Amino acid sequence: MILSGPEILSETMAGRIHIDDFDPERIEPNSYGFRLAEDILEYEDGIIDCFEPPKAEHAKMGPEGMVLEPGRFYLGGTMEAMGSPHYAATLYACRSASTLGIWIQFSAPLGHSGAVFPWTLEMKVAHPVRVYPGMLIGKLAFWSMQGEANGYVGKYTGSRSAVASRLSLDHHGTD
Numbered sequence: 634m635i636l637s638g639p640e641i642l643s644e645t646m647a648g649r650i651h652i653d654d655f656d657p658e659r660i661e662p663n664s665y666g667f668r669l670a671e672d673i674l675e676y677e678d679g680i681i682d683c684f685e686p687p688k689a690e691h692a693k694m695g696p697e698g699m700v701l702e703p704g705r706f707y708l709g710g711t712m713e714a715m716g717s718p719h720y721a722a723t724l725y726a727c728r729s730a731s732t733l734g735i736w737i738q739f740s741a742p743l744g745h746s747g748a749v750f751p752w753t754l755e756m757k758v759a760h761p762v763r764v765y766p767g768m769l770i771g772k773l774a775f776w777s778m779q780g781e782a783n784g785y786v787g788k789y790t791g792s793r794s795a796v797a798s799r800l801s802l803d804h805h806g807t808d
């Protein structure tokens with residue numbers, strides 16, 4: 634079952650959901666609204682080899698924001714570290730950003746229980762759009778689980794901001 638806003642609030646207060654930093658004002662009926670962090674990654678042009686670590690350029694947005702261009706693919710991050718050992722989570726754009734032609738998620742919406750860190754966003758835009766650090770951009774929903782989960786320990790454990798794909802670790806075992 635999806636958690637209601639009041640349940641997200643009480644579970645956060647009880648320390649069973651981690652949202653840092655947490656603002657009760659951003660509790661929504663069935664989700665928590667998160668903000669775009671200042672870091673934007675973009676893969677270098679050329680062929681990406683899934684078995685090799687990808688090369689990415691890193692930009693830090695200032696208060697003036699950054700214009701995202703259509704036809705490019707960006708990785709953004711959430712300002713908040715979010716997750717829970719007790720709940721699974723799913724990530725969505727907020728309608729207001731989505732209806733401006735900003736996509737923040739395509740095919741990896743699931744957050745495992747135990748994954749607690751800033752989320753990485755898969756970003757594309759339909760037309761040039763200026764985005765700003767700190768703007769509300771999406772929402773995270775929490776789901777109760779049937780059965781016990783071991784909890785996520787994986788390639789992204791300990792992330793502190795947006796991170797490029799670590800798929801190559803499955804092949805090489807190291808970065």
Ligand SMILES: O=c1ccn([C@H]2C[C@H](O)[C@@H](COP(=O)(O)OP(=O)(O)OP(=O)(O)O)O2)c(=O)[nH]1
Binds near residue numbers: 748751785786788
């Ligand atoms: O768009 C997303 C989707 C998920 N996550 C977080 C939450 C999730 O629990 C974690 C790992 O995701 P996933 O399990 O899909 O990654 P993987 O590529 O399968 O790596 P691993 O082998 O570490 O599970 O990353 C994001 O930051 N952004």
